[in-house]
Amino acid sequence: MLRTIRLTAVLLVLLLGGVWAFAWVTRAPEEGLADAFVNRLGQVFGGQGTMVSGGGVQLPQGMSLGGPFSLTDQSGKPVTERDYAGRWMLVYFGYSFCPDVCPTELGTMAAALDAMGPAGEAVVPAFISVDPQRDTPEHLADYVSRFHPRMQGLTGTPDQVAEAARRYRVYYAKVQRPEMTDYLMDHSSFIYLVGPDAKVRSLFRPEQTPEAIAAAVSAQIGRPGGAG
């Protein structure tokens, strides 16, 4: 009996170690290792983990992401989740100095809204900066307008940004390389669909197409009770 337990424990450790290694190898360029690990764990354990359906990842039952935040919009006005209450949102965390992934994802988000046609007007696109040091409201105003006329650019104090990121389980960290004068931000990269109650309903991986996201968002919004 004891030997069986010991063997099971060893196998479990090996399995988790294997998933960790797999996550390390297969993670996206900007995907944090912790995020990658949770995602691969969901894939390995199937049903009760993250479930891919309709172009989006459904949150495991009982898992709650999103909720209250206190930030500043691109006009310099303090905003909280209550300012968007009753609205659907597509939210992306990143930083405007990001050389590649952020612009690509924000472009995808904007294209998804356009692909939804008139229904897309019910959805507020929002970019939340994880680099408040450089992403001032003025700077974000110029940046987000390049992607979508209605896109919100949210930033805040380092504490406010950290709190918002914590609620969405967004990983981010400053990366300073000796050969570079400016720093980069390493950050997880998901597009979140947020319901009228400010809670995350589903999330989309970086490689999702605008059409897939548009279809998944339309399906969620059109669901009975979905209009909130």
Ligand code: NI
């Ligand atoms: Ni980025």
